Structure formats: C-alpha cells, structure tokens
Amino acid sequence: MASSLTTFTDEAKIALDTLSGRATGLFSPSLRLGVTGLSRAGKTVFISAFVHNLIHGGRLPLFSAQKSGRIARAFLEEQPDDAVPRFQYEDHVAALVNDRLWPDSTRAISELRLTIEYESASAWSRMFSSGRLSVDIVDYPGEWLLDLPLLGKSYVDFSREAFEMAVLPVRADLSQEWRSLSAAVDQNADADEMTARRLAESFAAYLKACKLDERALSTLPPGRFLMPGDLEGSPALTFAPLPGLSERRARSGSLQAMMERRYEAYKTYVVKPFFREHITRLDRQIVVIDALQALNAGPGAMADLERAVTEILACFRPGRSNFLTDFFSRRIDRILVAATKADHLHHESHDRLQAIVRRLADRAVARANFTGADVDVVALAAVRATSEGTVKQGRETLPVIIGTPLKGEKINGETFDGRTETAIFPGDLPEKIDAVFDVSGPDHRQNPGHRQSNEDPAIRFVRFRPPKLERTAEGVTLSLPHIRLDRALQFLIGDHLA
Numbered sequence: 001m002a003s004s005l006t007t008f009t010d011e012a013k014i015a016l017d018t019l020s021g022r023a024t025g026l027f028s029p030s031l032r033l034g035v036t037g038l039s040r041a042g043k044t045v046f047i048s049a050f051v052h053n054l055i056h057g058g059r060l061p062l063f064s065a066q067k068s069g070r071i072a073r074a075f076l077e078e079q080p081d082d083a084v085p086r087f088q089y090e091d092h093v094a095a096l097v098n099d100r101l102w103p104d105s106t107r108a109i110s111e112l113r114l115t116i117e118y119e120s121a122s123a124w125s126r127m128f129s130s131g132r133l134s135v136d137i138v139d140y141p142g143e144w145l146l147d148l149p150l151l152g153k154s155y156v157d158f159s160r161e162a163f164e165m166a167v168l169p170v171r172a173d174l175s176q177e178w179r180s181l182s183a184a185v186d187q188n189a190d191a192d193e194m195t196a197r198r199l200a201e202s203f204a205a206y207l208k209a210c211k212l213d214e215r216a217l218s219t220l221p222p223g224r225f226l227m228p229g230d231l232e233g234s235p236a237l238t239f240a241p242l243p244g245l246s247e248r249r250a251r252s253g254s255l256q257a258m259m260e261r262r263y264e265a266y267k268t269y270v271v272k273p274f275f276r277e278h279i280t281r282l283d284r285q286i287v288v289i290d291a292l293q294a295l296n297a298g299p300g301a302m303a304d305l306e307r308a309v310t311e312i313l314a315c316f317r318p319g320r321s322n323f324l325t326d327f328f329s330r331r332i333d334r335i336l337v338a339a340t341k342a343d344h345l346h347h348e349s350h351d352r353l354q355a356i357v358r359r360l361a362d363r364a365v366a367r368a369n370f371t372g373a374d375v376d377v378v379a380l381a382a383v384r385a386t387s388e389g390t391v392k393q394g395r396e397t398l399p400v401i402i403g404t405p406l407k408g409e410k411i412n413g414e415t416f417d418g419r420t421e422t423a424i425f426p427g428d429l430p431e432k433i434d435a436v437f438d439v440s441g442p443d444h445r446q447n448p449g450h451r452q453s454n455e456d457p458a459i460r461f462v463r464f465r466p467p468k469l470e471r472t473a474e475g476v477t478l479s480l481p482h483i484r485l486d487r488a489l490q491f492l493i494g495d496h497l498a
C-alpha cells in the first residue's frame with residue numbers, strides 16, 4: 001500500500017511539475033539555446049561575451065531590441081535544471097576582464113539562464129506578451145554530438161569505419177601505433193581486461209593526436225574518449241574497434257564479445273541519455289567553428305571540418321532516426337554556424353571568411369540533406385582582442401592588426417612576454433575560395449596531411465591576450481568589444497524580442 005501511494009504521489013508530482021512548467025512557460029516564455037563546437041572552438045568565450053554585452057548594455061547596433069532602447073534590463077536567474085552544472089559566468093568574465101586571461105577549458109555540459117525584460121516594438125504584441133524572455137544557454141562539447149551516428153551502427157560497422165578513417169593519409173601516421181597493437185591481438189581469444197585497456201588507451205591517444213594544433217583535424221567518435229566527463233575509466237569507456245571483424249556472432253567470453261558489450265553500453269548509458277535530456281529540448285543552436293585554424297592547416301583539415309559540421313547538422317535533422325523522432329519535444333528552427341576569432345584578420349578579410357563559412361555550411365546542409373530549420377552563417381569575434389592600423393613599409397601601406405600576443409607566442413623568431421603590444425600583418429584570405437576546399441589541388445597533393453612548418457600559412461596566426469577594457473571617468477568598465485556578435489544575437493534571439 002505504502003509503495004503504491006509513493007508511486008501515486010510521484011506520478012502526480014511529475015504531472016504537476018509539467019503543468020506548472022507549462023504555466024510558467026506561458027507567462028514567462030523561455031528559449032533554450034544550445035552552444036556547441038569542437039574543443040577550443042570558442043564556446044565559453046562566446047557565451048561570456050553574449051551575456052556580458054546584454055547585461056552591461058554593450059554596443060550592439062545590429063541587435064534591434066537593444067539599438068531601439070527596448071531592453072529594460074537583462075539579468076541572471078536560477079537555471080531550470082538542478083542536475084546540470086552551472087556555466088560559471090562570473091569566473092569566466094573575471095578572467096577576461098580583470099586578468100585579461102582567456103577562460104579555462106570547460107570540457108563538459110553547463111547551463112545558464114539569462115532573463116531579458118523588454119518592451120515589444122508593436123502595440124499589439126505589447127498587449128499580449130509578458131515583456132520577459134528567459135534564455136537558457138546550454139554549453140556542450142560538439143564531440144558528444146558526433147556520437148549520435150553511433151546509435152545506428154553495430155560494433156562491427158563502427159570498427160570497420162574506424163579502421164577506414166585511420167588509414168587515410170591525414171591520419172595514417174597518427175594511428176600507426178594503435179593499428180599495430182590491434183593487429184597483434186586475437187579477437188577470439190578470451191576477454192582480458194588489460195588487453196582491453198591497452199587498446200582503449202592507445203585508441204584514445206590516437207584520437208587526441210588528431211586534435212593537435214598542427215593537424216587541426218576534427219573529431220572522430222566516441223566523443224567521450226576525448227571528453228570523458230565523469231566516466232573516465234568506466235567499462236563503458238574502455239573499448240576500442242577491432243580489425244577485420246566478420247558479421248559472424250562473436251564467441252561468448254571472447255575479447256570481441258567484451259568490446260561489443262561495452263560499445264553497446266556506451267550507446268545506452270552515455271549517448272542516449274545525453275540526447276534525450278539535452279539535445280531534444282533545444283529551440284535554437286549555434287555551432288561555433290575555428291575555421292581559421294583549419295584554413296591554416298590546409299584543404300585536408302577544411303574537408304575534415306566540413307565533415308564534422310555535416311554530421312553535427314545531421315543530428316538536428318528531425319526524423320533522422322526512430323530514436324530521435326520519439327524524443328524531440330521541441331523543434332530547432334534556427335541554426336547559426338559561426339566562425340569565431342575573426343579579430344585575427346583585418347576587417348577587409350571578414351567578408352571572405354564569412355563567404356568561406358557560407359560555402360562550408362551550404363555544402364554541409366546539402367550533404368546532410370538537411371531541411372526544417374533556417375541555417376545562417378557569420379564570421380565574428382565574440383571578444384575582440386585586436387585593433388586595426390596601418391604600417392608603412394617603403395612605399396607600401398600595409399593594413400595591420402594590433403594586440404598583445406600571449407606570453408610565449410612567437411613570430412619570426414621573436415618570443416613575446418605577454419605585456420608588449422605589437423602590430424602584425426595578418427595576411428589575407430584568398431579571394432577565390434575554391435582553393436581552400438580543393439583537396440585535389442597542388443597544395444594538398446604535395447602534402448595531404450598538413451602544412452609543413454616551413455610553408456607559409458594563409459594567415460599569420462598569433463594568439464592575443466584579451467583586450468584591455470576602457471574605463472569611464474567614474475571607473476566603470478565598458479562592455480567587451482566584439483565583431484558582429486550583435487548579428488549573431490539578432491539571428492538567435494532577436495525575433496523573440498520583436
């Protein structure tokens with residue numbers, strides 16, 4: 001009796017929660033905005049700048065609610081999900097503004113609720129809208145998203161594809177050690193924990209090596225091998241693909257059977273809950289990419305970035321798999337693909353960068369056969385670390401960018417101390433964008449993996465410290481400078497404040 005009573009109250013409570021959730025939703029609408037991208041792409045900096053500019057009334061001429069003075073205030077509120085870590089906004093902003101340091105890498109999911117009080121532009125909407133919008137911002141690793149395709153793949157498929165990717169010229173040398181280790185094991189031998197661990201560690205080391213700066217390759221699944229979160233060392237993360245598997249059922253008790261079971265556990269306990277609890281509840285999505293890094297590494301890295309964006313977009317395609325159709329409770333209607341760090345280029349190149357991202361996103365949309373949401377692109381800098389100027393060199397006047405390179409950064413043999421401002425000529429992006437995608441071009445054929453360090457990259461890429469913020473006479477720091485962040489805001493939330 002007692003237990004059925006609990007069941008009843010639990011159920012009633014869930015029903016009530018849902019009802020009251022709906023009711024509050026009516027009076028104070030909320031919008032769930034997903035922010036994703038591969039590691040180091042710029043998610044944390046983007047969210048910090050997004051929130052900071054709204055709270056502090058930053059200069060946002062392309063964000064119409066702000067421009068027309070209709071935003072009364074924006075402030076942080078308690079987030080709706082108790083079990084998700086909070087996005088540590090205050091820490092990130094303190095690092096950026098006070099210490100002029102970039103925030104630490106975050107590597108897991110986090111959430112923040114920003115509430116905006118505004119006045120609608122039309123008298124009609126003013127009568128019906130609450131004048132409040134809560135934006136729930138969810139920051140999560142793109143690596144985790146790239147796991148979705150695993151749901152439709154058996155362990156044998158996963159293994160075969162992993163080996164196919166590993167022997168491609170861009171990865172062959174990096175995967176060498178793992179492949180030889182795999183070749184030496186017998187998948188039919190008795191399952192052995194140490195063998196499983198050695199293979200898993202070697203496989204993870206190969207996946208990590210692909211991400212190193214000079215390769216700049218995008219990620220291969222399983223995403224948690226790179227971003228384990230709290231699952232590090234669990235059996236669901238201790239498996240690896242095996243070579244040359246047939247479709248025949250693995251012998252029970254064999255190494256293959258063990259690996260297969262763990263692969264299935266990874267899907268059940270890691271991939272599915274993540275999608276159900278987080279991805280299917282999103283309304284809008286921004287995918288942050290580091291296109292400059294890929295451009296610098298050459299067409300192979302660009303092709304790889306395009307593959308990752310294609311797979312990411314495919315995850316948001318409604319009705320993709322039975323699993324997702326069952327769970328999508330909301331529908332994502334807008335997706336923004338944003339190339340950040342545009343402040344590494346002179347403004348003359350910003351439109352070119354945007355054109356490159358447009359091409360990449362268009363191809364990804366076509367390849368993912370994606371419909372159902374508006375996809376837009378932007379080249380932006382969430383935090384602008386540089387200013388612009390010109391330098392005379394002989395008769396020529398060169399456009400330069402001026403900033404404080406991070407301690408230890410090097411240009412032409414000079415190493416910076418993290419305090420000295422310097423002007424650098426960043427280089428131009430090519431006018432004809434075909435070349436940057438052309439994996440059959442001479443640039444790529446000579447060197448399919450990556451540029452040699454002695455080759456001149458497209459852009460001279462130095463990492464700068466965050467900017468020094470101006471203070472007013474009253475000692476108030478002004479908002480964080482940016483490039484086209486307002487355009488991103490307008491696309492992502494502008495229509496909800498109209």
Ligand SMILES: Nc1nc2c(ncn2[C@@H]2O[C@H](COP(=O)(O)OP(=O)(O)OP(=O)(O)O)[C@@H](O)[C@H]2O)c(=O)[nH]1
Pocket residue numbers: 037038039040041042043044045046102103104105106107141340341342343344380381382383384385463464
């Ligand atoms: N100049 C400049 N650098 C940026 C900008 N955004 C990000 N960066 C650089 O990119 C690095 C990574 O940015 P994060 O925002 O931490 O990236 P993330 O996607 O959150 O990375 P993880 O938390 O590791 O997944 C920063 O440490 C900066 O060096 C920007 O707008 N301008």
Ligand SMILES: [Mg+2]
Pocket residue numbers: 043044045104105106107
């Ligand atoms: Mg982060």
